[in-house]
Amino acid sequence: MTPTDRKYTKEHEWLLIEGNTVKIGITDHAQEALGEIVFVELPGVGDEFEIGDSFATVESVKAASSIYTAAKGKVIEINEKLDAEPEAINQDAYANYLVVMEFSEIDESQLMSAAEYDEFVKSEE
Amino acid sequence: MKSYVPHTENERREMLESIGVKSIDELFSDVPASLLLKRRLNIGEGMSEVEIRKAFLELVNKNRTDLKVFRGAGAYNHYIPSLVLELSARSELYTAYTPYQAEMSQGMLQAIFEYQTFICRLTGLDVSNASVYDGATAAAEAMVMMLNATRKKKLLLSAGLHPEVIETVKTYAHSIGVEIVVVPLNEKGMTDIAQLKANAEGFAGLIAQNPNFFGVIEDMKALADCAHELGGLFTAYVNPIALGMLKRPADYGADIAIGDGQPLGVPMSFGGPYFGFMACTNKLIRNLPGRIAGQTEDAEGNRAFVLTLQAREQHIRRDKASSNICSNQMLCAIMASIYMAVMGKHGIKEVAEQCLQKAHYLADGLTQIKGFKLRYASPFFHEFVTDCEYDAEKLNDALKAKGFMGGLPLGRVIKGEHGMLWCVTEMNSRQDIDDLICAVESIVKEGLA
């Protein structure tokens, strides 16, 4: 089940907006497409990004995927647990965020609801 | 003419029939007719093995390899145990491709894993890759590592690096718009720390060589500390034989250790193939370019070796890879492993000790001769620069006539230089050195130079 409390991008990221902060992670579909995740490269706390920037990389044995941000802002927290346990994303992609950003701008027109995202995934197949 | 194609005419006909074409030419029907080469290549007729051997005998006779070598400058005449060439000629190893199919390549993968361990032990650092092309490209790759790790666009190079290493790094830097500042040497022939400080603003790191190109032993700890204090990383470019004696890069806090592995059992072969070694701290492992073998296990729990961390590499990461390197210098790296296995901990130390003592014996002898002096009063390993009142090229020619390849006239590699860079290794006997000193003396006396 794709959680309905958050928004989705065409690059298979999820965004959970709370006030002026946003948690960003990758979707269940994305983790499945990547396969067993072996490493997550996260930015530093304090790093600033523009909309569309790549801010992290998720690696499996056979692939590496850049993760883009749909929000402009500053990283205020990273999920340090992923350093030792990158496979947590395989186990539950929605419970394991990558970063929390304090944002100044989000392009909501590019974001999808859970239902729209499910449709989008189907249409891609 | 032979092309190593085994087919008979009959076989070829059967194959064409199976494909459903009448002639070989039909197989090339996708090639626009206007592009087809309508003549024979202008590269001559094929030769039999007998003719090849004759041709090569003639070529070999146009080279001179009878001279006694007192020249290094990046390629060193060391003892190569017979095992190195014999074992690396095992064709199961040298006719194999990169070990992507781990189950049938455990020999090569284990050899790579062992090589990485050798390099880690030699440098004291945490991680090694499976080699890059040579010392110069290792320096260029180290530059990219430092730039990426610090997100800066400026690099400092010690003027004590081999001039060809500096040139190579500059070539790579130009294409990505990176500023290179070469930090000059001081009057002792060591990287000038005041100049380093003066040029450090916004720099990603420093690369310095030990012993440096002019033979001088650098204060690597001072350079590493200084680079770190100024917020940069430090790469040590080291001679692996000198590590039999000198402090290792990890001892003085280097983040990256690189160098050319040729002294470790690889023939001089007119400049290549050699190999570049690269080791770094754990922190930089994902910035390290090239292949890396790792240990894992199979389903039954057998220890197994595989190529790992491949998501850094070009075949997966494409334009975001840590480097474009694909082929490396694996067989040369294995030669070095065999060399290190043969020499062991005492052998490398003994080679280093002989180089040191014999080089000093020659330096003492040369500086007794009128008009010769050592350029630097600093400690040196197996190379040193002399300045003399005679023309270096003329002295070189006179020595050649007496059967010696003397020190390198530095003007050949650095514009405006007049000195000579001498090198002595365990291959030079006391008799050879005495003969060389005599030869120089008599040349000077006869006024040939």
Added chain:
Amino acid sequence: MRKEYNLIFERSIEGHRAYDLPNIDVPVLDSLIPSEYLSETDIPLPELAEIDVVRHYTNLSRRNFGVDNGFYPLGSCTMKYNPKINEETAKLFNNIHPYADQDCVQGALHIMAHTAEMLAEIAGMDACCLQPAAGAHGELTGIMLIKAYHESRNDFDRKIIIVPDAAHGTNPATAAMAGYKIKEIKSAADGGIDLDALRAAVGPDTAGLMLTNPSTLGLFEKNIIEVARIVHDAGGLLYYDGANLNAVMGIVRPGDMGFDVMHINLHKTFSTPHGGGGPGSGPVAVKEKLIPFLPKPVVKRTENGYVLDYDRPQSIGRVKNFYGNFSVIVRAYTYLLSLGADGIREAAENAVLNANYIRSKLRGVYDIPYDRICMHEFVATPNEKMRANHVTTMDVAKSLIDRGYHPPTIYFPLIVHEAMMIEPTETESKATLDAFIEVMKQLAHEGETNPEALHNAPVTTPIGRPDDVKAARMPIVKFCE
């Protein structure tokens, strides 16, 4: 014979030694180096007797597979036979110092000059530089030459290199390393370049196009003349990735197709061994207009013999130490002399014949997504019934190992799902190809009827399928006591 094999470090016995040096015969002086520069400990290298080193590496070699062991149809890698005469001639130059005086190395310089001339002729180019150490290194050199060319014309706005989606990974990685942005264009339905996509991609920001022809699908780009025109009209240059040159030597030349610069893999096309990953050699051949920018030094023929010419003000500089992987070049030179014009062409013709023969025999047994006359290689995938049984390309590859074959290149090119790229090369006999075809048929049959057997392969090797995930999650990259 599933057995672990001890590491060389696990064989060390204190006090054993394999080396033997003459006694030091000069007076030994103390304190030549201040103690603060000296290491306090010995390098922890193993101590072994000579026989133990010999057995270690001999046994490692027995756990490895090369072209000399069996058929090695690894697509895009051109695993042809590595002639033994090449090894013999290469050794003749082991003792030449790279800074030996030029009058002492006329034979070596002759080899470099003559090899470069022959390669330029085969490439249809005007000059060739032997300095790059490998294919990717040649690519980087070539792209730097393109950059130098544009810059020499004060054209600094060309920031983009166009790369097809079927390209080798080194192409986009190289362009990025040379400071370019990459624009990827999709392949057309027939596997060739989509001309409309190319037209849309080019512009005043185009520095060049990198292309492999034949492509990684093993197909010759029929529209190459038009492709070259589109790129040249936009002011860009054409880079030829020479990885697949073996298919066309002596038949059609990259220079005549319209390419401006290319690299050549001596370790593929010109029979030098791959060495378990290297050393290779990646000479770069160029058209006249790029000659001034070539790396220095360049070997020049003069009245007084050969010289190394360093006086090249427009050169991009050096890309490595010294002059290139010389002893690899000697091997390629030996091969060129052995084959001559007719042999080189015959090699290409039979490489293409062999690939098409296998393709014709596997048609209907495996799926062949682009089933038309191919060049030196082609791409196949497991058939529908195998796929329904969840038999993957990986399963086929691992089963081939049990039958004594090196598998084809798998999962590349990326644009074909479950790709197996098969390149037999010209040096394989019909009997070898027939035996391989028979095994491939058996595997297809087994995949359709008894897929378990394939999932479990390989079973004859020292280890079973290794755990790649474990290796990457917690990297152990050196031996620790």
